[in-house]
Amino acid sequence: xxxxxxxxxxxxxxxxxxxxxxxxxxxxxxxxxxxxxxxxxxxxxxxxxxxxxxxxxxxxxxxxxxxxxxxxxxxxxxxxxxxxxxxxxxxxxxxxxxxxxxxxxxxxxxxxxxxxxxxxxxxxxxxxxxxxxxxxxxxxxxxxxxxxxxxxxxxxxxxxxxxxxxxxxxxxxxxxxxxxxxxxxxxxxxxxxxxxxxxxxxxxxxxxxxxxxxxxxxxxxxxxxxxxx
Amino acid sequence: xxxxxxxxxxxxxxxxxxxxxxxxxxxxxxxxxxxxxxxxxxxxxxxxxxxxxxxxxxxxxxxxxxxxxxxxxxxxxxxxxxxxxxxxxxxxxxxxxxxxxxxxxxxxxxxxxxxxxxxxxxxxxxxxxxxxxxxxxxxxxxxxxxxxxxxxxxxxxxxxxxxxxxxxxxxxxxxxxxxxxxxxxxxxxxxxxxxxxxxxxxxxxxxxxxxxxxxxxxxxxxxxxxxxxxxxxxxxxxxxxxxxxxxxxxxxxxxxxxxxxxxxxxxxxxxxxxxxxxxxxxxxxxxxxxxxxxxxxxxxxxxxxxxxxxxxxxxxxxxxxxxxxxxxxxxxxxxxxxxxxxxxxxxxxxxxxxxxxxxxxxxxxxxxxxxxxxxxxxxxxxxxxxxxxxxxxxxxxxxxxxxxxxxxxxxxxxxxxxxxxxxxxxxxxxxxxxxxxxxxxxxxxxxxxxxxxxxxxxxxx
Numbered sequence: 172x173x174x175x176x177x178x179x180x181x182x183x184x185x186x187x188x189x190x191x192x193x194x195x196x197x198x199x200x201x202x203x204x205x206x207x208x209x210x211x212x213x214x215x216x217x218x219x220x221x222x223x224x225x226x227x228x229x230x231x232x233x234x235x236x237x238x239x240x241x242x243x244x245x246x247x248x249x250x251x252x253x254x255x256x257x258x259x260x261x262x263x264x265x266x267x268x269x270x271x272x273x274x275x276x277x278x279x280x281x282x283x284x285x286x287x288x289x290x291x292x293x294x295x296x297x298x299x300x301x302x303x304x305x306x307x308x309x310x311x312x313x314x315x316x317x318x319x320x321x322x323x324x325x326x327x328x329x330x331x332x333x334x335x336x337x338x339x340x341x342x343x344x345x346x347x348x349x350x351x352x353x354x355x356x357x358x359x360x361x362x363x364x365x366x367x368x369x370x371x372x373x374x375x376x377x378x379x380x381x382x383x384x385x386x387x388x389x390x391x392x393x394x395x396x397x398x399x400x
Numbered sequence: 401x402x403x404x405x406x407x408x409x410x411x412x413x414x415x416x417x418x419x420x421x422x423x424x425x426x427x428x429x430x431x432x433x434x435x436x437x438x439x440x441x442x443x444x445x446x447x448x449x450x451x452x453x454x455x456x457x458x459x460x461x462x463x464x465x466x467x468x469x470x471x472x473x474x475x476x477x478x479x480x481x482x483x484x485x486x487x488x489x490x491x492x493x494x495x496x497x498x499x500x501x502x503x504x505x506x507x508x509x510x511x512x513x514x515x516x517x518x519x520x521x522x523x524x525x526x527x528x529x530x531x532x533x534x535x536x537x538x539x540x541x542x543x544x545x546x547x548x549x550x551x552x553x554x555x556x557x558x559x560x561x562x563x564x565x566x567x568x569x570x571x572x573x574x575x576x577x578x579x580x581x582x583x584x585x586x587x588x589x590x591x592x593x594x595x596x597x598x599x600x601x602x603x604x605x606x607x608x609x610x611x612x613x614x615x616x617x618x619x620x621x622x623x624x625x626x627x628x629x630x631x632x633x634x635x636x637x638x639x640x641x642x643x644x645x646x647x648x649x650x651x652x653x654x655x656x657x658x659x660x661x662x663x664x665x666x667x668x669x670x671x672x673x674x675x676x677x678x679x680x681x682x683x684x685x686x687x688x689x690x691x692x693x694x695x696x697x698x699x700x701x702x703x704x705x706x707x708x709x710x711x712x713x714x715x716x717x718x719x720x721x722x723x724x725x726x727x728x729x730x731x732x733x734x735x736x737x738x739x740x741x742x743x744x745x746x747x748x749x750x751x752x753x754x755x756x757x758x759x760x761x762x763x764x765x766x767x768x769x770x771x772x773x774x775x776x777x778x779x780x781x782x783x784x785x786x787x788x789x790x791x792x793x794x795x796x797x798x799x800x801x802x803x804x805x806x807x808x809x810x811x812x813x814x815x816x817x818x819x820x821x822x823x824x825x826x827x828x829x830x831x832x833x834x835x836x837x838x839x840x841x842x843x844x845x846x847x848x849x850x851x852x853x854x855x856x857x858x859x860x861x
Contacts, residue, residue: 288734305480305487308448308756309714313734378463379478 183232188247190228191254196221198258206396207262209339266334266397267360270345271324289313289370294333295399298346307372307381315383316367318391322347323360331366331383336398343398349375349382356388363397365389436461436508438517439484442852443593445565445628446671446711448756450490450805451523451849457484459508466506473500492754493830495807496523499600517856519595523806525846526603528570529813529824530558532840539572539586541847543602548839551586552608559798560623561843565670566630567592567850568651569606573622580614581622583634587651592849595856603847611649612636623665628711629672630850633658635665648688660686670711678705683718700738704730707751708801715757719748729762731780741782749773752801752810759785759829761803761810763795771817775832788832790814796822802846803829813844 199205200218209217289310292300294317301310322332322345330347334340350366351373352358368385375382437458444452455466460483467479469488476491490496499522506514527542528551536554539561543549555574559581563570569587576582587606594600611634612622623635631650638644646666647655660666664678669685677684682701703721707729710716718730718738727748730738746764753760760778765771773794777786793814799822802811808829814836815822821840827833 302481302483302485304446305482305485306448306452306489307480309446314736376464378467378480 184247184251186228186231188228188251188254189231190225191251193221193224193226193228195254195257196224203395204262206398207264207340210336210398210400211396212400213338264340265361266320266332267323269340269343270322270332270334270347290316293317293399294319294331294348295335295346297348301348301381307370307379310370310381311372313370314368315370316365317348317383318363318365318394319348320393320397321358321360321362321364328352329358329360331364333399334397335400337400340398346399349373349380351382351384353385353388356385358388363391363393365391432510433512435512436506436514438504438514438856440852440854440856441519441593443521443523443567443850444487445848445850447487447489448492450492450494450496450808452490453488453502453521455486455488455504457486457506457508457514460484461486461514462507462509462511465513466504469505470503471500472503473498475500490523490806492756492805492808495809497807498522499597501597517595519593519853520597520600522592522600523849525567525804525806525848527811527824528561528563528845528847529839529841530561530572530843532821532842537574537842539570541603542839549602549605551605552584555582558843561845562624562626562632563845563847564626564630564632565628565848567603567848568630570845570847571611571624571626571632571634573624576614579619581612581619581636582610582614583612583622583624583636585609585611585632588847590849590851593851593853595853625666625668625675627668627672628670631668631672633666633668633675635662664705667706667709670709671714676706700732707748708753708803710753710757711755715753717751717753717760719751729760731757731760733757739780739782741778741780742776746774749795750799750801750812752803754803754829755805761801761827761829763790763801763812765794775827775834777829777832786832788834790834792816793825793834793836796842798843800845801827802844804846806849811844811846813841 196217200214200221205214205217297317317331319331319333322330328349329352331350332345332347334343335346336343351371358364366383366385367387368383370381371384372379373382439456439458442454444454463479463482463486466486471477475494475496478489478491480487480489499520501518501520504517529540529542530537531540531548533554536556537558538554539551539558540548541551551570552572556576558572558574560573561570567590569585571583571585574582574584586608588603589606590603591599591601619636620639621637625633629650631648633646633648636645646658646660648658649655660677662677663680667676669675674685674687677686682699683704683706685698704718706716707719708717714734716732718732720728720730722728726743726745728740729742729748729751731741732738741760742762746766749763749765751760751762758780762776764774764776771794773790775788775790776784779785794817796813796815799813804811810827810829812825812827813822814825822842824837824839824841824844826835
């Protein structure tokens with residue numbers, strides 16, 4: 172108790188906490204944790220912010236205190252605890268839970284291209300294409316080679332999906348493709364899978380829709396950068 | 401004193417915040433009760449069926465409620481899509497002989513109904529023909545009442561006509577006695593979509609542009625190609641080495657010169673993303689915007705030529721010439737090797753396929769004592785579905801087979817074996833019956849229906 176009080180009185184506490192938070196930001200960039208949270212385009216911003224915070228903290232440590240501080244607010248200590256927790260506990264987000272509650276409103280779709288071979292389209296490109304060209308007969312028989320996580324939306328069949336982000340997880344939008352899961356496949360929500368197969372036409376709720384008919388399903392580790400721009 | 405000085409400010413601040421919150425609440429309630437509205441309706445050239453309309457709403461709609469819209473006559477159709485863009489697709493197989501009336505209904509996801517909207521749609525293409533006229537030839541358009549309307553002045557000879565893929569015009573290449581080739585473009589304003597029945601009609605003539613005057617007299621050939629975006633590729637070849645010019649243009653944009661070395665006529669892909677370039681080693685597929693598409697050229701070696709695009713599916717029909725003088729017809733499906741659907745010694749005079757590449761039509765000519773043209777109908781696997789001799793008629797030189805999915809019929813130009821004038825001919829895609837029109841013609845093509853409607857009244861916008 173005395174040591175805690177001593178620490179709260181210490182003038183080095185605010186600079187130390189600043190430095191700690193700088194390290195949190197820097198470490199998040201270096202350890203690829205940001206890939207789970209933020210569009211890669213914004214990673215340099217976080218890195219620079221981390222370096223600046225650390226520099227500020229170190230500069231304050233080196234400067235002599237102008238006056239003896241009163242008791243440091245408890246919030247400095249709480250802030251330090253949160254920063255330490257972030258460092259100790261790596262993020263394990265459930266993309267399926269996150270995506271299940273999000274509207275699937277993807278940005279403008281590309282045009283149907285004769286040029287790009289269908290098996291080179293990513294899952295997100297497929298979803299955008301089906302949005303702009305919803306006629307399933309246009310895609311029937313096309314080879315498909317995609318990867319994503321298993322998305323479990325309440326009341327709907329399991330889909331294979333990706334999360335697209337403009338900035339960060341706060342604006343994440345799911346892009347899911349219907350899959351005709353084989354009887355022996357036991358996909359679990361959040362499981363990452365690679366699927367090879369063909370695009371087929373199935374009738375769902377009285378409407379023909381494009382459905383991936385897999386010929387090969389492989390479990391894969393979560394990609395280093397699971398979010399798509 | 402402190403209390404007296406500080407108390408009015410928080411009150412003012414709180415008052416402002418309360419006013420803003422009230423304003424936001426009122427705005428939210430107004431928006432909550434505002435019904436959805438129609439943003440645009442557009443004819444979609446890329447489809448698997450007979451015809452398609454893209455309907456864009458102001459917000460995500462319940463597809464089942466929109467699918468309850470009334471279509472008159474009630475031809476077989478389906479609605480596709482989700483969110484705010486839905487597509488009405490007319491199924492193939494039942495020829496459409498008259499304009500359609502669509503009474504659009506629907507609810508958004510909060511069950512707010514859209515104001516009922518009625519519009520008329522005529523998906524049938526118009527017939528374009530080059531007809532003999534006086535001392536030359538003339539490009540004409542067949543109106544709905546059967547009359548023929550000239551689209552350009554009489555030319556000594558018309559070598560090619562190319563309708564723009566969005567129906568917004570037709571280009572032609574003409575030639576005169578001094579071998580001067582001209583390239584003209586007649587712009588057209590389509591009236592295939594309207595909110596009033598009287599608004600439908602034949603295309604209105606726009607300006608006639610001279611893209612190449614041929615005044616220099618140095619042109620050896622000119623070739624045109626268009627895609628469904630309405631872009632026009634003009635390929636000019638001169639007598640001098642390295643005098644070839646290729647450019648692409650569309651309405652409202654300036655010419656874009658393309659640096660290409662081709663050994664034959666270039667063809668734009670229907671979707672507007674690339675082109676087919678014949679080279680000495682085979683066919684090459686090039687992206688039109690390599691930087692955007694992020695892909696490089698693809699090659700298909702062998703002596704091949706493009707005969708037709710199955711415009712809705714990304715498929716195409718090629719003719720391959722073998723060293724032993726046989727020919728084969730190949731169906732090209734993206735990401736798969738070409739699939740041989742026919743092989744023989746007969747000449748492949750023309751070929752066409754439906755939008756899905758499921759039905760193929762070939763006109764074959766057997767070399768022998770008497771020239772005889774045979775019309776062959778195949779499925780995508782090469783199975784013969786029908787065969788019919790054209791009898792005394794045969795395809796005119798340079799005639800193409802142009803497929804109209806709306807009425808399930810093929811268009812071409814035929815002539816009798818005694819070398820009489822060519823005549824416009826319509827062939828049923830299902831039964832292969834031949835109907836020869838009285839109109840003499842040299843070339844014939846379909847002008848596709850096109851257009852977009854955006855002038856809908858939103859709720860109190």
